[in-house]
Amino acid sequence: LDPERLIQCPLVKHHMIRARRFPYHLVKCKESNPEIAKKLATCPFNARHLVPRADLSDHIMKCKDKAFMEQDGGEETPVLLGVLMPASMSAGSLFTSLLRVPGSRVFS
Numbered sequence: 001l002d003p004e005r006l007i008q009c010p011l012v013k014h015h016m017i018r019a020r021r022f023p024y025h026l027v028k029c030k031e032s033n034p035e036i037a038k039k040l041a042t043c044p045f046n047a048r049h050l051v052p053r054a055d056l057s058d059h060i061m062k063c064k065d066k067a068f069m070e071q072d073g074g075e076e077t078p079v080l081l082g083v084l085m086p087a088s089m090s091a092g093s094l095f096t097s098l099l100r101v102p103g104s105r106v107f108s
Helices: 019-032 034-038 053-062 064-068 091-099
Strands: 006-008 016-018 040-042 050-052
Touching: 006 019, 016 019, 019 034, 034 040, 040 053, 050 053, 053 064
Parallel strands: none
Antiparallel strands: 006 016, 040 050
16 A cells, blocks of 8 residues: 555545555544444454444455455464454454344444
């Protein structure tokens, strides 16, 4: 990712931020726009991905950054956000199963 590339803010569409400043902008923009931020969820594979909460499970299945977290066919157990998972479970299936648990908070 080119650090000078402009990225559109997912909270306020007219904000165009340089990639190198994007993580800092997200923090400040969430604080300045709490009502908008409440409607968005953070992707578990890339914190720069903020999507409408209703679209999160679809995003998880299609996220291009998921490939970095999934097991590549070896026998080792993948680690996701400090959670050990069985080798037979992919990162995507873990989050899908967590999303289906009533009352669970996966993302904030």
